[in-house]
Amino acid sequence: MKFFIDTANLNEIREAQDLGILDGVTTNPSLMAKENITGRERIMQHYKAICDLVDGDVSAEVIATTYREIIAEGEELAEIDDKIVVKVPMIKEGIKAINYFSEKGIKTNCTLVFSAGQALLAAKAGATYVSPFIGRLDDISVDGVALIEQIALIYRNYNYPTEILAASIRHPMHIIQCAEVGADVMTGPLSAITALFNHPLTDIGLAKFLADHQKVSTK
Ligand code: E4P
Numbered sequence: 001m002k003f004f005i006d007t008a009n010l011n012e013i014r015e016a017q018d019l020g021i022l023d024g025v026t027t028n029p030s031l032m033a034k035e036n037i038t039g040r041e042r043i044m045q046h047y048k049a050i051c052d053l054v055d056g057d058v059s060a061e062v063i064a065t066t067y068r069e070i071i072a073e074g075e076e077l078a079e080i081d082d083k084i085v086v087k088v089p090m091i092k093e094g095i096k097a098i099n100y101f102s103e104k105g106i107k108t109n110c111t112l113v114f115s116a117g118q119a120l121l122a123a124k125a126g127a128t129y130v131s132p133f134i135g136r137l138d139d140i141s142v143d144g145v146a147l148i149e150q151i152a153l154i155y156r157n158y159n160y161p162t163e164i165l166a167a168s169i170r171h172p173m174h175i176i177q178c179a180e181v182g183a184d185v186m187t188g189p190l191s192a193i194t195a196l197f198n199h200p201l202t203d204i205g206l207a208k209f210l211a212d213h214q215k216v217s218t219k
């Protein structure tokens with residue numbers, strides 16, 4: 001399973017990269033706004049800075065919502081770096097644009113996916129990644145992990161190469177559950193990723209090993 005971090009914060013990206021387990025980054029307009037990255041030039045520079053930090057794909061989302069504008073914005077984003085994946089919303093114009101990008105060899109991430117039907121359309125259009133938002137589904141009492149499982153079954157049935165990128169991860173159990181049902185990638189906050197390290201028996205065991213070592217080494 002690939003691990004992406006879902007942030008535009010350079011310090012968090014650096015910290016995750018330093019762990020040696022990071023495979024990529026996803027951003028969205030809300031995450032960029034959270035870092036106060038505004039204006040075309042600063043946005044482009046920020047994506048470049050992320051690409052320079054990370055060994056892996058970096059999703060950069062278009063703001064445009066019409067076919068022609070999505071194409072223009074996406075092509076501009078793709079020129080920043082080979083690592084850029086153009087993130088396109090799951091709307092009719094977006095699916096048409098994904099089809100275009102796919103024929104041009106530009107990587108895409110179909111975002112704001114909340115149903116199996118939408119995921120099927122993304123795969124048919126040739127999306128590199130499909131992003132079902134599991135946390136936002138859980139928020140409205142719909143089982144987000146069950147959607148990942150359903151999409152995985154459909155993609156297996158037809159050998160679609162589109163990778164399932166479980167997005168809107170809220171906590172470490174989401175990561176484990178997505179791994180169990182076969183998500184190719186998960187993207188989540190640094191807190192959900194680092195929470196995977198934690199187990200009280202690891203802490204207790206390590207303290208005991210160190211204490212036992214200390215006893216004999218001071219003799
Ligand atoms: C990722 O690509 C999405 O933009 C992101 O995971 C959404 O997460 P949220 O529901 O926590 O905003």
